[in-house]
Amino acid sequence: MKKLINDPDDVVDEMLDGMTAAHPDRLRRLPDTQVLVREDAPVDGKVAIVTGGGSGHEPTHAGYIGDGMLDGAAAGGVFSSPTADEFEELIAACDGDAGVLCVIKNYEGDVMNFETAIELAEMEGATVDSVVVDDDVAVEDSLYTSGRRGVCGTILVHKAAGAKAAAGADLSEVSRVAEKVVDNVATMGMALTSCVTPEKGEPTFDLGDDEIELGIGIHGEPGTERTDAMPADEVTEALTESVLSDLDLDAGEEVVTIVNGMGGTPEMELFVVNRRLQELLGERDLSVHDAWVGDYMTSLDMAGVSITVCAVDDELKELFDAAADTPALTVR
């Protein structure tokens, strides 16, 4: 299949150079690594928020580097974890002597490499905490995880923790709000088409012209159900039902929602999904504090969508509303 790339082996490297060239005032690449950090990292006296994972989910991860969100992010190969030494350099480069919070999506490689890096950083005297995000309600164990997968809800963890750190909170307070988001967020996705990795050059999985996959993972991992294509409203109902039954919210509770495109979905379709999502929440007497629509955590060129719902209290509302200035997300 056609791809706008040069050599599959160079894709991540060239992408990172292109990102720093687009945002020279915001992003800096650590020499001889695939780690991007804020241009002014480390920020002295502020808790640093760092993350990382496989590439192919852009604007995740480096797109959220900036004031009010991340201090830095390590990029692995396409759909594969960064190595522990890259995470170690990331932590060291962002550490402003107020502690570092590592936001880890629950995939075996990410968790093991990040944990190794954390232990090494601690041996060097750094103070590091971590939070593992596992918001995907679709499957309990999957191709790459024990336990649930970490997906688009991670963006809300970056946002809340980043805002708390920017406000001057200490590491334990920043970790606490990150955990609060993890405890209150749920996501489920679906695919209309498979993603195509640069390496393989053909679809990762076969999906018929008239089929969709519910519960898809962000690497094209199998979901819960393959079914005949359905209208947008029915897809939205199926995803929303799964997400809400996991969260078990009471009428009157407030939520923030994300309708996230998987990379190959027209914005038009995302808004169609959001329209039905908001109707469904209204029918359940849930009040929507904020509704985000766009490509936040993608799966290369996959056509599909995920729906994220996060229950919010006054504290989380304030953190989600706080200013953020990053290449991919700006809140004023």
Place this chain on the structure above:
Amino acid sequence: MSGEREVTEEGEAVVAAVAAVAERIEAEREHLTDLDSAIGDADHGGNMARGWAKAADAASDLEDPDPETVAKTVGKTLMSEVGGASGPLFGGSLVFAAAELDGGITAETAVAFAETYLEKVQDRGDARIGDATMVDALTPAVHTFKKSIEVDDLPPLEALAKAVDAAGRGVAFTVPVRARKGRASYLGWRSVGHQDPGATSTLFILEEVLAVSADRLDREVPDADATSPTIPDDAEAEEGR
């Protein structure tokens, strides 16, 4: 300073062991890949061969190497080159265990090194014996080594030979059991009947360390035969009373 000279000699022995491991893993590359393709993503042979080759280069570049520095360098190189879960498991654990060789290699520090390595692998992988992972080769090897040194008072080379033998049994044990950790566990019962690639490469590493150790001591590799019980059986215990 004879002490420094000794440490450098020990360091050079470790460098030689790393080179032997790299050569062995390269020779077994396809074998490991075949084992992995049955239950995983067929990258164990290639990733390990690449990682150990780079580690051997990095180790041989060290000037006046001491055992701790060699082990740490190898661990760091594996960590950055092997990737996936094997990078932290094989490499990360080595970086942490390396500190135990601070005072050079003695029976005592070797036991401490082995125990720390095992502990880190278990912690990182959250695997126990019987999960059909590298832990199944490593655990009996480390326990046998420790017991042979501390209880049976065997010379280190004999203890190492027994440890390698025990690791071999551990590898065989991964075949009939269901994998409960690592990529193979996603196959559930379909993992039964497959030998774990990580346990297998662990055995290859230990075999090469044994061969190089024997070579350096100018000895034959001892006949381990771990079946001969080092724990006295009931009859002997009775007699002993």
